[in-house]
Amino acid sequence: MTLFLEQLLNGMQLGVTLFLLAAGLTLIFGIMGVINLAHGSIYMIGAYAGTYVAATTGSFLLGIPAGLAAAALTGIAVEFLVVRQLYDRDHLDQVLATFGLILIFNQAITMIFGRQPLFVGLPEALSGSVELLPGLFYPLYRLAIIAVGLLVAVGLYLLINRTRVGMLVRAGSTNREMVRALGVDIRLLYTAVFALGALLAGLAGYMAGPILAVQVGMGEQILITTFVVVVIGGVGSVKGAFYASLLLGVTDTALRAYLPGLLRQVMVGPEADALGAGISSMGIYLLMAIVLLIRPKGLFAGST
Amino acid sequence: MRTPITTYLSLAVLLVLLVALPTLADLANYPAFTSVATRVLIYGIAAASLNFVLGFGGMVSFGHAAFFGIGGYVVGILYQHYSLGEPLFGVFPGSNQLLVTVPLAVLVSGAMAALIGALSLRTGGVQFIMITLAFAQMLFFLFVSLKTYGGDDGLIIRRANELGDLNLRDRQTMYYLCLTIAVSFLFLLWRIVNSRFGNVLIGLRQSERRMAALGLSAYRYKLAAFVISGMGCGLAGALMANFLRYVSPDMMHWTKSGELMVMVILGGVGTLFGPFIGAGAFIMLESLLAAWTENWQLGLGFILLLLVLYTNGGLQALFSRLFRRDA
Amino acid sequence: MxxxxxxxxxxxxxxxxxxxxxxxxxxxxxxxxxxxxxxxxxxxxxxxxxxxxxxxxxxxxxxxxxxxxxxxxxxxxxxxxxxxxxxxxxxxxxxxxxxxxxxxxxxxxxxxxxxxxxxxxxxxxxxxxxxxxxxxxxxxxQNDSLHESAGQNATNLGYKSAFVLAPNYQAGKDAIAGFKRYFKGDIVGEIYTSLDQTDFAAEMAQIRAAKPEAVFQFHPGGLGIAFLRQYQQAGLAETVPMVVAAPSMDGVTLAAVGDAALGLNVSSHWNSDxxxxxxxxxxxxxxxxxxxxxxxxxxxxxxxxxxxxxxxxxxxxxxxxxxxxxxxxxxxxxxxxxxxxxxGPNQHPVQNWYALKVEKGADGKPVLKTVGQVFEDRGDTYAAECKM
Missing domain, CATH: 3.40.50.2300 (Response regulator)
Incomplete structure (x- = not known):
């Protein structure tokens, strides 16, 4: 039972990290209609900038503003210099341009920081584990990630449902032309949404630093999974992204944790393990395929 | 539609140049260029197949590397069974005959495209992009965990397939084989695009509702196009397996699907020659820049970015604007 | 002059x-x-x-x-x-x-x-x-030698049971097969992770539940960095010792992982000392x-x-x-x-393999120290099949 609860927490932690990325991506997609492949690069930039500052100053806290600022500024620059030119273009042009951006960012990071992954330690206060239930120890840092992720989710909910900006965002994701026709300064809104998405991606990147490896290419690994989340949740829907992230995180973790064991009941050892791993890698794609076959527009299409 | 005589003329000149290319490469003391050109032709076939659904049919598939990989693996697996003398599933003997392996590769990838297409075409838009990606990734992970066929390390095909007395290891022979196939394939595509089927397909991209009003089943036409396109990619994959004499799950990774897409967009979506131009530009850029500096990705990134921002419609559009300004 | x-x-x-x-x-x-x-x-x-x-x-x-x-x-x-x-x-x-x-x-x-x-x-x-x-x-x-030496190292260290993990691809499977060939104890758990996986929390929980005497894992490069960090964060580093082959712990990985690597047993053919x-x-x-x-x-x-x-x-x-x-x-x-x-006869190396351990160096930073020998004049298992 404790093992199951621990795996559930693991799934949630993976889920909220995905949510931080997916929220931005789905907004950018839903409101501006832009497929932004460079979202993963912004996650990487957040991780690099934050980790670098944390390593030089020795303070984990100082890394947070650095990572967030670097990511948000990169986001604004990308929007201003590249994406702005592509709003009226085909999705395919956006794909090609942002693919070019991935190459540029990866190489630039390599040239600035070298090819070696960066080191980052855990903040002292968050380095231990806590006993949540008798026998259930859980790393404090991961709990902190879950907490931050949930806070961001609540904040986004309030922002979208309770503020004027949120109203525009909601209007923009359902009917882009209408908002423009109403005379709202759509450009400013676009830049703001892009910056917000980048900020969240940078936060996700910086928080992942102590757990994963801060290295070139870390963005592409998670980008595809993030797109899966966005599509399962329904493009443009932050609520959908939230539920889809958790669903995906928990499914992925559960498959990895329990599938090989289940297969071992019916097959011989090593083959079961290899097959189990194969299927659990496919798991999230299988999940997406099934969801789309039943609900072609995703789970929460049309609601923000 | 009346095709101007100049178009035929320039096509003829192009063909002569392509036929003379290996000789020119040898004369220029740069024989390896022939192999680069072979690679361009093979990727060109794959990109043109993708362009058929993407450009003409408006279906943005992000999983075409799956068919490319399957085509390659059919050749690789048949060769492995042939060289080990163990029949596949205990029934089918392996083969190293090009005339067996390549058609089979085309058929198998066509069948796979029928399956994937039948399911994926129930969605549209971004969902279609992602679901095709999903199927390709599933196949990728499947082949990664298939230890019998080398798993992640891939299969080495020690000897190229046989085709009569031709030596397919020879650089020029392989080039001419690929050139012949590429030209025939392009001709076939041209016929399809200009047939009634092609017109319906293009009509569907513009307005599915209008076509439905005409009593045409969009789903069936799209599926047929998807299968044709998958077969083309399988053909390219089978050629690639013979050219590299090696297949690996790399061939079906999502980055390969992405590269094919980049080639199509780079060359010009929905044009006949665009994908070949795109494949050529992408491969040449990649190899030229990589030979020049180890920071080649930076250069490639900027070039792609500038191309998108300042040419509307890819390289082909750029060329036609440059050379036919008065037309 | x-x-x-x-x-x-x-x-x-x-x-x-x-x-x-x-x-x-x-x-x-x-x-x-x-x-x-x-x-x-x-x-x-x-x-x-x-x-x-x-x-x-x-x-x-x-x-x-x-x-x-x-x-x-x-x-x-x-x-x-x-x-x-x-x-x-x-x-x-x-x-x-x-x-x-x-x-x-x-x-x-x-x-x-x-x-x-x-x-x-x-x-x-x-x-x-x-x-x-x-x-x-x-x-x-030869690829297998890396992991065979890790298996022998684990045997030499006297571990009676081990939990093994590697990514689900050929090199990963070879790694586990190579380890098992020379590890004399029991394998109490075997997990194939995904090649694009960066979060190992699910695996950590399973390791803790299986209570092995040692863990063998093969995760080269960034995967290994993530694995080791999470291993320490899960509190496993103090309780279950780890045995790895050289690719999972090189000088660069060590610098990126830091103290989380302390106590790690590595087998290698070369070390800086x-x-x-x-x-x-x-x-x-x-x-x-x-x-x-x-x-x-x-x-x-x-x-x-x-x-x-x-x-x-x-x-x-x-x-x-x-x-x-x-x-x-x-x-x-x-x-x-x-x-x-x-x-050797197949023109692959015949060489010694050594046991290394990650310890605190003079400047407080972790370093790899050579502590013993695992194999002497070792070729590889495929040499016999090679006919030249």
Missing amino acids: SFKGSLLALAATALVALPASAEPVKIGMITTLSGPAGYLGQDIRDGFKLAMEMEGGTLGGVPAELIVEDDGLKPGNGRQIAERLITNEGVKLFTGIVFSNVAGATVPDIVDSGAFYLSPNAGPSNLAGKGCHENYFVVSW FDNPANAAFMKAWTAAYDRPATYYASQGYDTALAMASALKATGGSLDDPAAFREALRKADFASVRGKFAF
Whole structure:
């Protein structure tokens, strides 16, 4: 039972990290209609900038503003210099341009920081584990990630449902032309949404630093999974992204944790393990395929 | 539609140049260029197949590397069974005959495209992009965990397939084989695009509702196009397996699907020659820049970015604007 | 230096350079420089270059030109670069490939063209046994040996049970098979992780539940960094000792993981603290030239250059007589930074394997210390299948 609860927490932690990325991506997609492949690069930039500052100053806290600022500024620059030119273009042009951006960012990071992954330690206060239930120890840092992720989710909910900006965002994701026709300064809104998405991606990147490896290419690994989340949740829907992230995180973790064991009941050892791993890698794609076959527009299409 | 005589003329000149290319490469003391050109032709076939659904049919598939990989693996697996003398599933003997392996590769990838297409075409838009990606990734992970066929390390095909007395290891022979196939394939595509089927397909991209009003089943036409396109990619994959004499799950990774897409967009979506131009530009850029500096990705990134921002419609559009300004 | 002295030096240089004529020997280095694994290729290249620079831009006194190209970890690119270098540049001597899949596509073509290939890293089994070739030499190791030594190390350390983990791909499966071949205890759990997986929390929970005496894991590069960090964060580092092979813990990984690596048991064929003159010279030059830790990749690049140099010296820089060059290479007449080194019947190394442990160094930072020997004069399991 404790093992199951621990795996559930693991799934949630993976889920909220995905949510931080997916929220931005789905907004950018839903409101501006832009497929932004460079979202993963912004996650990487957040991780690099934050980790670098944390390593030089020795303070984990100082890394947070650095990572967030670097990511948000990169986001604004990308929007201003590249994406702005592509709003009226085909999705395919956006794909090609942002693919070019991935190459540029990866190489630039390599040239600035070298090819070696960066080191980052855990903040002292968050380095231990806590006993949540008798026998259930859980790393404090991961709990902190879950907490931050949930806070961001609540904040986004309030922002979208309770503020004027949120109203525009909601209007923009359902009917882009209408908002423009109403005379709202759509450009400013676009830049703001892009910056917000980048900020969240940078936060996700910086928080992942102590757990994963801060290295070139870390963005592409998670980008595809993030797109899966966005599509399962329904493009443009932050609520959908939230539920889809958790669903995906928990499914992925559960498959990895329990599938090989289940297969071992019916097959011989090593083959079961290899097959189990194969299927659990496919798991999230299988999940997406099934969801789309039943609900072609995703789970929460049309609601923000 | 009346095709101007100049178009035929320039096509003829192009063909002569392509036929003379290996000789020119040898004369220029740069024989390896022939192999680069072979690679361009093979990727060109794959990109043109993708362009058929993407450009003409408006279906943005992000999983075409799956068919490319399957085509390659059919050749690789048949060769492995042939060289080990163990029949596949205990029934089918392996083969190293090009005339067996390549058609089979085309058929198998066509069948796979029928399956994937039948399911994926129930969605549209971004969902279609992602679901095709999903199927390709599933196949990728499947082949990664298939230890019998080398798993992640891939299969080495020690000897190229046989085709009569031709030596397919020879650089020029392989080039001419690929050139012949590429030209025939392009001709076939041209016929399809200009047939009634092609017109319906293009009509569907513009307005599915209008076509439905005409009593045409969009789903069936799209599926047929998807299968044709998958077969083309399988053909390219089978050629690639013979050219590299090696297949690996790399061939079906999502980055390969992405590269094919980049080639199509780079060359010009929905044009006949665009994908070949795109494949050529992408491969040449990649190899030229990589030979020049180890920071080649930076250069490639900027070039792609500038191309998108300042040419509307890819390289082909750029060329036609440059050379036919008065037309 | 006096005038006479300079003249003598000049004459000496001329004499050494004479047999090689004016044309330097071209060496094609196809390696992976981009992407997360870029540092592997970078270190191999820089190790190789270092050996050349220490001999004044020559290899064994023969002027040499190193042509480096990035394969981007794409087998097709590797093959294309090889073909271009063979046909256009007339390169007859190759090295550099980091990954087995690139080697699989590229090496057969190189050796079939009559050129030589010396592997500074990958030693896949399909080229070690039946697929061996007289022009193919491996200076590093056969892939399986890495993990076999880890298995033996775990046995030597007296662990009775182990939990094993590796990514679900060929190299991962080979790693676990190799470990099991020499581990005498029980395997209480076996997990294949996903190649694109970065979060190992689910696995950590399973390890804790299985209560093994030791954990063996194979996760090269960034995967390994993530794994070790999470292992420590899960509180497992203090309770369950870990045994790994060299690829999961090199100098770069160590710097990125930091204290989370303390206590780790590593088995390797080389370590920076090896006490032999060749290694002392290498470490001194490396530390002077580069501002980063020396990895075993760098040592392999360096050794590959030395191996080439020994053969080039013997043939006076000529590759015109392949048989003579091959004979000279087979002798392995160079001072390896690993100490003892010889080529086995399949032209893969016969060498010692050592047990290393991660400990706190003098400056408080963790370092790899050599603590014992695992295997002596060890070849590989595929040598018997190779018929040359």
